Amino acid sequence: MALAHAIMTALIEDDLSGYELSRDFTTSLGFFWNASHQQIYQELRKLSEKGWLNKREVSQSGKPNKIVYGLTAAGRDALSEWVFGTTRTQAAKDELLVKLYNLDVSNVAHITAEISERREGMMQLLYLYETIRRRHYAEPASLPARRKGVYLALAFGINQGEHFLSWCDQALELLSGMESVEK
Amino acid sequence: MALAHAIMTALIEDDLSGYELSRDFTTSLGFFWNASHQQIYQELRKLSEKGWLNKREVSQSGKPNKIVYGLTAAGRDALSEWVFGTTRTQAAKDELLVKLYNLDVSNVAHITAEISERREGMMQLLYLYETIRRRHYAEPASLPARRKGVYLALAFGINQGEHFLSWCDQALELLSGMESVEK
C-alpha cells in the first residue's frame, strides 16, 4: 500500500508517464523506494481506477506517444491524509550481513572482495548524492517547506552512505589480518 | 531464497526448534534479517524436505515437547557454497522518507513527532547493541574467525544506528524553525 503513495508523491509537482516515473525513481525517490516498471504500470492502473489519478495521451515528435498521469483532487486529499497514518518501516535485508555470520578462513577472501565492491559502489552513489546536494540544496535553511523535506531525505542517504564507507574500512582492516595469520 | 540460508546460519553452532529460532531471530541475526514464526516453520519444512535439515522431537519437563532442527552434511555444504554466490541487497523501504517529500506546514508537527519517536526507539536499540558488544565482543581482534564476522555485523548495526541518531538531530533542528516562521 505504500508504492501507491510514493508514486503520488512523485506526481505532486509534475505530471509524468509510467516510463518517466520508472526512470526518475532510480535517481530521486527511488533512492529510498525503488520499483520496477512492471510494478509502476500496475499501480498506475489501480490508482486510476480508484480515481486518484487522471490520465491523458500526449503525442510527441520523434518519440512514441506517452500516457501522462496526474493527481486528481481526491488523490491529493488521500496523499495528505496518508502522511498522518502509521509509518511502516521495512528494515534493509542484506545477505552480506548474513554471510558475515558464516565468516571462515575458507571464505574470508571472497567476503573481503564483496565488501570492497560494495565500498566502490557506495562511493559512486555518494558522489552522485553530493553533486545533487551542491547543485540544488546548498542552503537548506532557506528552502521552501517541501524542498526542506526532500533535502532531509537526501541528507539521510548521504549520512547512511558515509557510515557505510567507514564500516567497510573497519571491516576490511579487521579481515586483512585473517588470511595470513589463521591459515 | 535467503531466509533459508539465514535459518541455516542460525543452526551452524546449535540445533534449535522453530520456536527458539523465531525467538532468537529477534535478538541477533534478526537485527539484520527478520522473519515471523509462520515463515520460519514453513521454511523449516521446506529445508527438511530438501534434506538440508534433520529433525527430532525432544521431550521437555515442564514444557510442551519441541521439534529440534539441525544441519545435515548436505545443508552445511549448501550453506558454504551459498557464501560464494551473488549477494542480493534489498534497500530499506521507509515510508518516513517518502513522507518527507510531502513536507508541508500542515504536517510538519506530525513528521517532527514521528522523527522524535524513531530517535527514541533507536536509542533503545543502540543501548541493547552496546550491551552485547561490551559483554561479548570487547576485543574483536582476538576473536575466532566466525565471531569476528558476527562482531562486524553488530558493528554495522551500531554504526548505522549512531548515524541515524545524528540525522534525527539534524532533521529536528531544521524542522524546528518551520512551524512558527512559515505560518
Added chain:
DNA sequence: ACTAACATGTAACCCGTTACATGATTAT
C-alpha cells in the same frame, strides 16, 4: 539491417504479512 532508447504492458511465481487455529504447561 541492427542497435539503442523510448514506451507499455501481462503472467507466473515467490516471499512476506495478517488472520486464523490449536494445544501444553506453569503460575497466580
Added chain:
DNA sequence: ATAATCATGTAACGGGTTACATGTTAGT
C-alpha cells in the same frame, strides 16, 4: 479459572521479482 509462556502450524492475501511480450522512433 485464567493468564502467560511455550510450542506448532494453515490459509488467504498482497506485493515484488522474473520472465515474457509488443511496438515506435532515431541513429549508424
